[in-house]
Amino acid sequence: MGAPLSLLWSAGSVAVVGASPKPGALGRLPVEFLQRYGYRGRILPVNPRGGEILGLPAYPSVASAPGPVELALIMVGAERVPAAIDDCIQAGVGVAVVGSSGFAEAGPAGARLQDEIAARARAGGLRLLGPNCIGAANFHTGLVASFSPMFSGDAGLLPGNAGFVSQSGALGYGTVSLAFERGLGLGWAVTTGNEADVTALEAMLALADEPSCTAVLGYLESLGDIDRLRALAATGKPVALLKAGRTEAGARAAATHTGALATEDRVVTATLRQLGLVRVLDVDELLDVGDAFDQPRRPAGPRVAVITTSGGSGILAVDAVHDHGLVAARLAYTTRDELREIVPDFGSVENPVDVTASVMRDPTLVSRALSVVAADAQVDMLVVCFCVLTGDDVTTIVDALAEVAAQTGKPVLVARTGAASLAPGAAAALRAAGIPAYQTPARAVRAAAALWEVSRTHHRSVRMPGPAGPLPSDGVTEAGLKRMLGEAGIGVPRGSEVASQTSAPDAVRALGGTAVMKATGVLHKTETGGVALGVSPDAAPEVFARLAALGDGTVLVEEQISGGVELLVGIVSSPLGPVLTLEIKVFRLLSGHRGAPVVDLAALTELICRLQELVIGWPAGFSLDLNPVVALPDRAVVLDAAYVAPASTQIPDAAQGPASERSPAAAATAAAAAEASRAEES
């Protein structure tokens, strides 16, 4: 629907609605920036008073400006935005960027106004970025459709290969300025603010589709669009996401900020991991990973060789290798033999290889040591640690590192734990050679882990949901649900539903003479006396009578299963798809610890996998509780099951539901997941 989002960075003409000739006015900045950074398209200031702004004629409306107008940046007060939207639609604008505040973030009235402009834009075929955002920029062409103060500085732009998208405007451009400061060039930045229409994920996907974009970095406060996440992963470009609001308090703050609904954080982590999208926890980590993505080499495995001039750095690096789930490469004997000829005896030829500072002063030895380690087939990546690097060493080292990286195709990352001023040219020289450099060994290793994270997914297929299985009806009985589970190959107790007193004894006899009888259509059966254990054929009629009266008239007669280990398996919907919660901390019990029974783990695993297959296509909003599942020495059985159908109204997608309709009730699913989580973690 509507114009392509890429107009945000490729438009040939930009209207600035609310442009002002007044120095210092916010509405003057975009015009100033577009001129300053050499934008070659047409700049069209819009001001009802007309006149001239920075040498350009101002038009009373977008529609009155000479067309076509592809992009409009709206900088007027919130109450005047609806009219500006209409004006843009009339002018045939493709994308409108609304920089104004005072919408969903300002309370219910603002949320209604936001819904209104979103509806008008949708009806008119206009795409909307914002409101409450700070616009977008193309750092290659100088198309700065933004009023961020970062563009007021003298620092200039550093065009590069990665795209950056941020839900937060101020933090977003702050991050851009930090990227430029460290020498990490960016091609494009987009801030999405309240996301009345365009979400950060959609913008990331559009950037990933740009052929010249090599990686995408993002700051997000909500994440609820599994289809776009999958599409983003499918582009194959490396992606790193800083998802804020990880904690309950943080999520609450995020909801206040942009009105976004929370997705339980464990679900976010699991989803990103499954898709091979890197999750980072802070801004500096996002940029560290961006630096790693900004060189072409990718590791074939997780095995890291650490080469260091300082034992201390080596230890810190190896600690980090463990922290990030990488593997310290075990060097081949021949590698160690060769290193022994290079490294003095107060160094180390084991990983971490401590070549000592003395080796680093000899260009030939440096080169040999690095080549030997890099050539080892046990090594997938190199992390090379220096401390105080002085001017004299730099050329030698950079040349050797560049050669090794080029020859082997293995990523080489550097940690330089010393002041940049001691070797002022080093940072630029390393970057030019495609060697990302970090301040500490742990940060270098963390970036290496991100490289492996985006590389290994190519070796693995992510399972996509197939067609939906049969769906339980609302109010399905325990017997009905168990029948459905049984048909899906999931273990359930043998048994039958009995509708009359006279047929009860036979039903018990069919199960070997002792059975469990359960009332049906009763909540909290156990607590209300709706379950009878150890029922004999003789006792069956009387028990039937009692239970039938308690429930809906029929009684479930099942084999009695004793022993085993009980587990809870729950499935609830989330914006990112169904989430299965299993109490895995009882794993020890399952393994025969302390006299507890050894159970059939393969059967339990199969039960869970079959369950996933059964529900993967079910519509959002349901919940299914298998409580308990009993794991036995020879099988796994669902003893009780309960299903809650989706509410008649679907839960709105976190990122796309109308701002004014996000109610506490919609958070029920997340709360249920959190409940399960607490049970697991207590």
Place this chain on the structure above:
Amino acid sequence: MGAPLSLLWSAGSVAVVGASPKPGALGRLPVEFLQRYGYRGRILPVNPRGGEILGLPAYPSVASAPGPVELALIMVGAERVPAAIDDCIQAGVGVAVVGSSGFAEAGPAGARLQDEIAARARAGGLRLLGPNCIGAANFHTGLVASFSPMFSGDAGLLPGNAGFVSQSGALGYGTVSLAFERGLGLGWAVTTGNEADVTALEAMLALADEPSCTAVLGYLESLGDIDRLRALAATGKPVALLKAGRTEAGARAAATHTGALATEDRVVTATLRQLGLVRVLDVDELLDVGDAFDQPRRPAGPRVAVITTSGGSGILAVDAVHDHGLVAARLAYTTRDELREIVPDFGSVENPVDVTASVMRDPTLVSRALSVVAADAQVDMLVVCFCVLTGDDVTTIVDALAEVAAQTGKPVLVARTGAASLAPGAAAALRAAGIPAYQTPARAVRAAAALWEVSRTHHRSVRMPGPAGPLPSDGVTEAGLKRMLGEAGIGVPRGSEVASQTSAPDAVRALGGTAVMKATGVLHKTETGGVALGVSPDAAPEVFARLAALGDGTVLVEEQISGGVELLVGIVSSPLGPVLTLEIKVFRLLSGHRGAPVVDLAALTELICRLQELVIGWPAGFSLDLNPVVALPDRAVVLDAAYVAPASTQIPDAAQGPASERSPAAAATAAAAAEASRAEES
């Protein structure tokens, strides 16, 4: 023993043994540095050839130089160090710094050489720093007894208030250069290398004793001296430690590097936390915390108010508040009322307080907003977040922050997530105002957490070990051990030791007619049939006969206890004192989850506390296993207990044992603790 360590930074005369006139030679550097940085004491180059070095006369030996010589820096090959040590002793030197490599880090021969120089120094009353270190420096006086290349640069020194000690030389001076680069001044640096004599902890303690030293930062690879850690904590000065070798692989690398024995990492963490010493995980975190220590204000509690100009920063800050165990302050209603008059409706008056960028442009509003929040009695610390901060804002903001900090005495920390070049004066102005500034909200909050960590220990007393309780004898029987536990008020089963077949029935009758009978003096009783359950008085004689034959002739008759929840409680020695391991992940079972019994938690807690009191003074090297302890609804009882006495040779202290005696056997204790750990975590 020997001279005070403070000579490392206060010596009035320094000999440089191995000084060379050759430009570029390592032995020339210290002389050059002492001159360059304005050291006012006497510089005494020592070179067997005599002559002149950088305008100073060189002496053929330390003893032949004009005395007194307080400090000597030894820069000769390892094989010539013993003679240099003798020379220093003869000259009456107080402290010798051995910069040479080729000792314990180079293998067994080097380790023997290290033992030899340590023994000679000890015998001669000479303190030894190193070997394999890069010396020490006093940044106030220019006493640079070091050859680190960082002093070759043009950056100059930045004298400050904190002391820094590093076991690693290269990483240490790299860290110093990073501190100076960010504007964090240091008073003193000491690198300790192989620690043949002076350990990093001793050096930290000596620095903490300097009246003008306000905080101590350290990088360590081993940590085994609980007494010095306690003494360091007792100085009351804030301390932050980067302890490397956290992981198994990292610890192995550390052992290779300096030959240090590992202390199990969980024990390190618990000990530091107990003592109120801050543990950090990376170099940049160490310096972040150093910045926080470098201002005088301390929080009275953990409650943080976040004030931000960007919603995104506020969310990241609140996430970090949770991550680091701090509390997001709940602002008073009156505070929020006042904020409503300042903050526009698209901001937020809840914590995180989003004042929006518009407020930050008005000096009066900035000042009012900060004052209102800082004055709230619910607030202990302020974390103020900016993104793009441009030159124009800086003066306003810094003035307001400084005023608030001074008026309330509450720490104020700033996050500036934007390029420094956009407001070049900001960093220096903030630092001058006593406001530490960080690149991201999470880093600011992490530093705030360290401030609270060092402040809250003043509210809490650390329990020091009392006199040793009675010590079990080696080979103590189960009955003997249980008697001792019982006398310490720890629950044990009722029972008696029976030595004859005829007295067995009465012993069973005394316990109510059913008892457990156990062979004594038998390992793995359960597996070898040495335990009989449910023994009646009639069966007692026959059971006695069987069990007595199996063991040492006596049989333990005990009340039979069934039900309850079984736990393992183990205590093993570590270099930092006895470590108690308790399987706390079964806590849920103790709380009556899923039909399991509710147990007497108070009794269980008391059992553990009494156990601690019992063993706290026991000598290093023992282990005590209570397996199982049974928690019952009304009491907690030790069902079985085993004790292993310390080996005849004590385990050498990790940091101080002779380098050549560190054997794999000495790691047995740590391995046992690791075993317990695996059990707990599986």
